[in-house]
Amino acid sequence: MCNRYYRQYRCGHRAYAQPEYCPDATFNRASGRWTMCGNRRSTTAVADENLCSKPECYLEDLKLYGWTCCRCDETGNRMDGCLGPPGGPMSACQHWVCRGCRYTR
Numbered sequence: 001m002c003n004r005y006y007r008q009y010r011c012g013h014r015a016y017a018q019p020e021y022c023p024d025a026t027f028n029r030a031s032g033r034w035t036m037c038g039n040r041r042s043t044t045a046v047a048d049e050n051l052c053s054k055p056e057c058y059l060e061d062l063k064l065y066g067w068t069c070c071r072c073d074e075t076g077n078r079m080d081g082c083l084g085p086p087g088g089p090m091s092a093c094q095h096w097v098c099r100g101c102r103y104t105r
């Protein structure tokens with residue numbers, strides 16, 4: 001069985017490692033590449049708490065431009081985690097940037 005590990009990031013994106021081919025994998029002479037057999041499998045060994053840091057990642061983009069927390073409405077967050085609530089103690093919110101959060105304007 002061919003296997004391919006990937007990291008599942010908190011933003012939902014995945015980063016795939018190079019596949020591990022079993023003896024049933026087929027080699028394509030024309031392209032010079034291996035193709036995984038019918039019993040392929042993708043597994044994740046690690047559930048990653050980080051964001052993927054791809055340029056097209058929505059959550060990374062929110063972080064870059066500043067985000068408003070969907071839980072407590074703290075504005076201008078620039079870290080992974082919320083620094084709110086507004087006027088409250090630091091990090092009392094315990095919310096991490098998610099798809100429900102918005103850009104701060």
Ligand SMILES: [Zn+2]
Nearest residue numbers: 001002022037
């Ligand atoms: Zn295989």
Ligand SMILES: [Zn+2]
Nearest residue numbers: 011013052057
């Ligand atoms: Zn991402």
Ligand SMILES: [Zn+2]
Nearest residue numbers: 069072082093
């Ligand atoms: Zn918050």
Ligand SMILES: [Zn+2]
Nearest residue numbers: 070098100101
């Ligand atoms: Zn949120």
